[in-house]
Amino acid sequence: MSGMDAYSGLLELVKKRRTHRRFLPDPVPDEAITKIVDVARWAPSGFHTQSWEFVVVRKKDVKDKIVAVLEKYGPPIKNPAGETSGGSFRDAPVFIILFCDWRARAGLPAGARERDDLVANIFCSSMAGAFLYMHLAAASLGLASQWYSAAGGPDSEREIKKILGVPGPLKIYDMMALGYAAQPPAPKEVRSLEEMIHYDDCGLKDFRNDGEVAVYAEKTHA
């Protein structure tokens, strides 16, 4: 495959990946789940710590318990089209919860591993990369996914870990709801390339002013 073909394929996949908030109850083949995790394990991680663990939840009774926790602690989120996503993740046949094993901080260099703020930054970036790979893999397989962050809140995390029997040093990064889309996503508006690319000794004038930032934030605010 030429470099240009690879780039076009990547761009197409990146555009295809969207956040879905309505799912059909149709089951997802186990093979697809394995493929999604297989892609994620190739993600980069700070100092190659690979501190991720993936818990796949398929059993209805376990899912129901998690949904109950998230309904208790997770506020509904509206997307830019004003559509409420709260609760809709419950129809997805699979949840994949991405955990970070903080014991892996032992693999960070001295000077970093003792500092919670540095460890959190390194692990958060590593988890985000792996999680994004998961969503891209799901899209490549024609599946729909939702990035559900409320699962990582302190109350949700405590209760979800108890439900799953996950040990103390593992922390929830985020949860993916996975299934087949019940409806296509609304069109996505992205800021223009010209507006956000800056070169060399760029100055204040090259960046958005406070008013422009506020106008955009108003558009996307839930």
Ligand SMILES: Cc1cc2nc3c(=O)[nH]c(=O)nc-3n(C[C@H](O)[C@H](O)[C@H](O)COP(=O)(O)O)c2cc1C
């Ligand atoms: C860090 C992060 C947290 C997110 N948390 C949620 C969430 O809890 N619920 C949800 O429906 N979408 C969540 N999203 C999805 C964003 O709302 C979505 O990516 C954004 O609106 C752009 O839409 P797109 O994913 O379809 O391109 C999250 C995305 C990121 C990167």
